[in-house]
Amino acid sequence: xxxxxxxxxxxxxxxxxxxxxxxVDLTAAQGAFxxxxxxxxxxxxxxxxxxxxxxxxxxxxxxxxGQLVASGARGIVVPPGRRGIGLVFxxxxxxxxxxxxxxxxxxxxxxxxxAAKRRARVDEALSLLGIGxxxxxxxxxxxxxxxxxxxxxxxxxxxPKVLLxxxxxxxxxxxxxxxxxxxxxRVHRLSGATSVYVTHDQVEAMTMATEVAVMRSGKVEQxxxxxxxxxxxETAFVATFLGTPPGxxxxxxxxxxxxxxxxxxxxxxxxxxxxxxxxxRPQDLRLGGPPRPGAIPAQLAEVSPLAGRVVVxxxxxxxxxxxxxxxxxxxxxxxxxxxxxxxxxxxxxxADGRLLE
Amino acid sequence: MTAxxxxxxxxxxxxxxxxxxxxxxxxxxxxxLATLSLLVVLPLARLVLATFSQGTxxxxxxxxxxxxxxxxxxxxxxxxxxxxxxxxLATALGATLAGLVVLTDLPxxxxxxxxxxxxxxxxxxxxxxxxxxxxxxxxxxxxxxVIHGLGLPVPDWLAWGIVPVTAVLVIHYSSLAFGLVAAxxxxxxxxxxxxxxxxxAGRARVLxxxxxxxxxPALSAAALLVFAEAVSNFAVPALLGLPVxxxxxxxxxxxxxxxxxxxxGFALAVILxxxxxxxxxxxxxxxxxxxxxxxxxxxxxxKRLSLGRWRWPAFAVALAAGIVTTVVPSAALLLGSxxxxxxxxxxxxxxxxxxxxxxxxxxxxxxxIFRSDQFVSASVTTVAxxxAVALAAxxxxxLIGYLLxxxxxxRLASLxxxxxxxxxxxxxxxxxxxxxxxxxxxxxxxxxxxxxxxLLVIAGAAATLPFAAQSGRAAAAQVATELEEAxxxxxxxxxxxxxxIFLPLVSRxxxxxxxxxxxxxxxxxxxxxxxVVPTTPLLSVVAFRYASENFVQFANAVTVVIVxxxxxxxxxxxxxxxxxxxWGAS
Numbered sequence: 001x002x003x004x005x006x007x008x009x010x011x012x013x014x015x016x017x018x019x020x021x022x023x024v025d026l027t028a029a030q031g032a033f034x035x036x037x038x039x040x041x042x043x044x045x046x047x048x049x050x051x052x053x054x055x056x057x058x059x060x061x062x063x064x065x066g067q068l069v070a071s072g073a074r075g076i077v078v079p080p081g082r083r084g085i086g087l088v089f090x091x092x093x094x095x096x097x098x099x100x101x102x103x104x105x106x107x108x109x110x111x112x113x114x115a116a117k118r119r120a121r122v123d124e125a126l127s128l129l130g131i132g133x134x135x136x137x138x139x140x141x142x143x144x145x146x147x148x149x150x151x152x153x154x155x156x157x158x159x160p161k162v163l164l165x166x167x168x169x170x171x172x173x174x175x176x177x178x179x180x181x182x183x184x185x186r187v188h189r190l191s192g193a194t195s196v197y198v199t200h201d202q203v204e205a206m207t208m209a210t211e212v213a214v215m216r217s218g219k220v221e222q223x224x225x226x227x228x229x230x231x232x233x234e235t236a237f238v239a240t241f242l243g244t245p246p247g248x249x250x251x252x253x254x255x256x257x258x259x260x261x262x263x264x265x266x267x268x269x270x271x272x273x274x275x276x277x278x279x280x281r282p283q284d285l286r287l288g289g290p291p292r293p294g295a296i297p298a299q300l301a302e303v304s305p306l307a308g309r310v311v312v313x314x315x316x317x318x319x320x321x322x323x324x325x326x327x328x329x330x331x332x333x334x335x336x337x338x339x340x341x342x343x344x345x346x347x348x349x350x351a352d353g354r355l356l357e
Numbered sequence: 358m359t360a361x362x363x364x365x366x367x368x369x370x371x372x373x374x375x376x377x378x379x380x381x382x383x384x385x386x387x388x389x390l391a392t393l394s395l396l397v398v399l400p401l402a403r404l405v406l407a408t409f410s411q412g413t414x415x416x417x418x419x420x421x422x423x424x425x426x427x428x429x430x431x432x433x434x435x436x437x438x439x440x441x442x443x444x445x446l447a448t449a450l451g452a453t454l455a456g457l458v459v460l461t462d463l464p465x466x467x468x469x470x471x472x473x474x475x476x477x478x479x480x481x482x483x484x485x486x487x488x489x490x491x492x493x494x495x496x497x498x499x500x501x502x503v504i505h506g507l508g509l510p511v512p513d514w515l516a517w518g519i520v521p522v523t524a525v526l527v528i529h530y531s532s533l534a535f536g537l538v539a540a541x542x543x544x545x546x547x548x549x550x551x552x553x554x555x556x557x558a559g560r561a562r563v564l565x566x567x568x569x570x571x572x573x574p575a576l577s578a579a580a581l582l583v584f585a586e587a588v589s590n591f592a593v594p595a596l597l598g599l600p601v602x603x604x605x606x607x608x609x610x611x612x613x614x615x616x617x618x619x620x621x622g623f624a625l626a627v628i629l630x631x632x633x634x635x636x637x638x639x640x641x642x643x644x645x646x647x648x649x650x651x652x653x654x655x656x657x658x659x660k661r662l663s664l665g666r667w668r669w670p671a672f673a674v675a676l677a678a679g680i681v682t683t684v685v686p687s688a689a690l691l692l693g694s695x696x697x698x699x700x701x702x703x704x705x706x707x708x709x710x711x712x713x714x715x716x717x718x719x720x721x722x723x724x725x726i727f728r729s730d731q732f733v734s735a736s737v738t739t740v741a742x743x744x745a746v747a748l749a750a751x752x753x754x755x756l757i758g759y760l761l762x763x764x765x766x767x768r769l770a771s772l773x774x775x776x777x778x779x780x781x782x783x784x785x786x787x788x789x790x791x792x793x794x795x796x797x798x799x800x801x802x803x804x805x806x807x808x809x810x811x812l813l814v815i816a817g818a819a820a821t822l823p824f825a826a827q828s829g830r831a832a833a834a835q836v837a838t839e840l841e842e843a844x845x846x847x848x849x850x851x852x853x854x855x856x857x858i859f860l861p862l863v864s865r866x867x868x869x870x871x872x873x874x875x876x877x878x879x880x881x882x883x884x885x886x887x888x889v890v891p892t893t894p895l896l897s898v899v900a901f902r903y904a905s906e907n908f909v910q911f912a913n914a915v916t917v918v919i920v921x922x923x924x925x926x927x928x929x930x931x932x933x934x935x936x937x938x939x940w941g942a943s
Contacts, residue, residue, distance in 0.1 A: 081848020107847030
């Protein structure tokens with residue numbers, strides 16, 4: 001099927017004077033795992049709620065599998081139950097007065113499935129998530145990870161075409177979170193549905209997404225496969241939001257057609273020669289050695305081991321700069337240390353955050 | 358293209374304008390607004406209009422004629438003195454007991470706590486009748502009380518008028534203050550008190566400097582509520598004041614309506630409402646600037662303030678207070694229903710007033726209450742009224758609570774919320790008058806309801822509206838919105854969400870609230886006294902009539918039945934509150 005599963009066209013949601021979602025255009029192909037990534041308040045959850053039909057857009061349109069389900073201008077909002085979607089809430093929202101079987105079965109009752117078919121489908125969904133033995137217990141009596149599985153089984157029951165996830169892993173501990181990531185991807189593949197997943201955790205986004213939409217202030221800053229977004233950020237915000245540790249932006253002055261930072265020449269200026277921010281990746285920086293020309297004096301702030309290497313954070317004029325090195329630095333926290341930048345920055349951004357080619 | 362996708366296309370082809378996904382449907386708010394207007398706004402408007410039915414002459418009579426002094430000003434003064442004194446003393450008594458029970462290492466805290474809540478379950482006229490059993494003197498003839506019967510003189514000021522009226526009201530309403538202040542104290546974060554102790558403050562300093570300021574909003578709220586209730590109480594001044602011509606606004610109001618001076622009575626009702634409303638508003642304004650910051654996270658186990666050597670003396674005083682306000686009145690009532698000659702045991706005790714057959718020699722030939730047709734039919738009507746009002750209040754409370762929690766911030770919801778609280782400002786007796794004003798004659802398609810059971814139910818629903826709305830709101834707030842949104846996503850529409858998700862989750866809170874409404878109605882006299890006619894007798898009215906006709910043993914016996922029914926229902930409510938649900942969550 002070539003038709004895209006999800007199309008958002010100039011989608012907008014205003015609360016009074018504030019635009020929580022401010023003209024978003026997005027397309028997701030059939031079977032895609034689209035992650036909406038951004039800091040809290042960026043509008044990602046509002047988009048998810050509009051996809052679910054729990055919120056009405058004030059402008060723009062939403063198409064699911066080619067069907068118009070919401071239009072701000074024409075005042076159309078198709079109710080959630082008729083959109084072929086399923087939603088996993090951040091709090092799971094399991095009905096505490098129904099057993100686990102009851103939770104999974106109730107949406108099927110509402111949809112008018114016959115009893116025999118319903119029972120078979122509930123058993124199927126529960127065993128898919130490996131919680132068949134819990135069927136007759138109440139949600140309040142099982143662990144957080146198991147509740148998470150119930151919520152997913154409940155969503156899968158009516159066989160939705162689009163799966164929506166609202167920060168579903170944020171209430172789990174770190175170890176369980178990693179397990180559930182794998183589990184979610186397995187469910188996504190088995191169902192053959194298209195998924196939209198909201199999170200502020202870029203590691204989740206990078207490991208799960210086929211497409212990432214990085215959002216800020218109600219707008220999509222960049223859309224693309226995780227590798228591409230990480231390698232070729234199109235805005236300064238994306239560059240500093242992604243990566244572990246995220247990229248460093250060095251504010252440079254343009255002097256006589258050259259970028260200058262603390263008296264150091266950082267190369268030729270682009271795009272008319274205004275001040276700009278230069279992106280340096282942590283793995284490209286070098287630390288240590290004696291004070292010398294071409295090195296920036298900095299102060300060691302903190303050191304943390306990561307996957308066999310070391311993330312070293314230093315302060316330059318109060319600004320945090322992170323570097324990834326192979327060995328622990330010789331200096332102690334608070335002591336001076338030399339920072340050396342590579343000769344060419346990874347990218348250059350104008351003052352408004354736009355990429356300068 | 359699969360079959361289900363074709364179905365989706367059909368659905369999209371006729372999309373419905375559904376502007377408020379997952380929110381309560383608009384008709385809910387509109388129909389609630391209409392219902393509340395009928396219950397609250399219309400009766401009040403009709404009440405005020407009726408006072409102008411003969412131009413301004415009614416108001417001239419009430420405010421400025423030669424009868425104004427006796428009809429309005431003196432009773433108004435008495436009402437204010439009684440109301441304010443009761444508010445101060447009842448709050449002081451209730452708050453002291455609450456502080457001892459909640460904060461200190463007082464022995465027997467459970468017993469003291471139970472004793473302190475009981476007087477509110479016992480109707481105020483029961484305590485008044487008990488006072489009569491103990492303190493009545495020979496001033497107005499008829500029987501005398503126990504003390505006089507022992508040969509000790511009882512001065513008039515102790516037997517009749519403002520002192521006994523205020524004392525009885527203080528006893529009754531101290532338990533209301535106890536409940537409010539104890540709840541506020543229990544929610545004070547224990548860390549705050551311990552921080553004061555760590556800073557080196559003694560226990561008196563901790564109480565005065567930290568605990569008292571923290572619960573001061575609850576204290577003033579309690580005092581205001583007690584004032585509003587006490588100023589409109591009818592039964593107590595009627596039983597202990599009327600025989601010596603001590604009048605309050607409430608007794609004047611009932612007197613005017615019962616003697617056919619209906620418009621005059623309505624004018625007094627309007628004044629009573631105005632007095633209560635002005636005080637509550639002023640009070641709410643004075644306290645609203647302080648926030649209820651006391652409701653914080655509950656710090657674990659609290660170390661109780663040590664009373665030291667005052668432990669047992671404090672216990673003795675608290676226990677004595679509890680016994681005097683609960684056990685003594687109950688015992689006096691029971692005794693008062695059993696002695697053959699009131700005020701003396703010369704002729705011993707008899708069960709005649711309970712179960713005796715009609716005997717021309719006793720009580721003008723009236724049989725014991727269990728053989729009286731009037732008592733039996735009043736019992737049936739009272740229970741039926743309690744159940745009907747409890748049901749009506751639960752339905753209204755559920756829907757109002759739902760609307761207020763799910764549509765918070767909308768203009769319609771806040772209007773409904775304000776209307777539902779309005780009856781707090783309307784004393785029960787004035788509300789009764791307003792319903793007479795509205796339903797004495799046919800109203801549009803509605804026939805004249807005066808004297809019908811239906812009118813009692815409607816008035817009861819209006820009177821218990823604030824309580825029902827508050828408990829409905831509290832219950833609704835405990836149900837997270839996502840639980841309903843999850844049902845919305847499953848395709849369930851409003852009635853189904855309400856029935857399958859919302860109702861089961863709030864049912865326990867609703868049932869407990871309904872039982873308390875039942876108790877309120879069973880022991881109510883002020884609201885129903887004007888609405889009851891002989892064909893719809895109620896137990897409280899039967900007891901009051903017996904008492905006014907000096908058949909004191911019958912009155913006491915009926916009152917004992919009401920007290921027992923109230924206590925039994927309250928115990929049921931407590932059990933429901935504590936009962937665990939199959940899913941184990943609270």
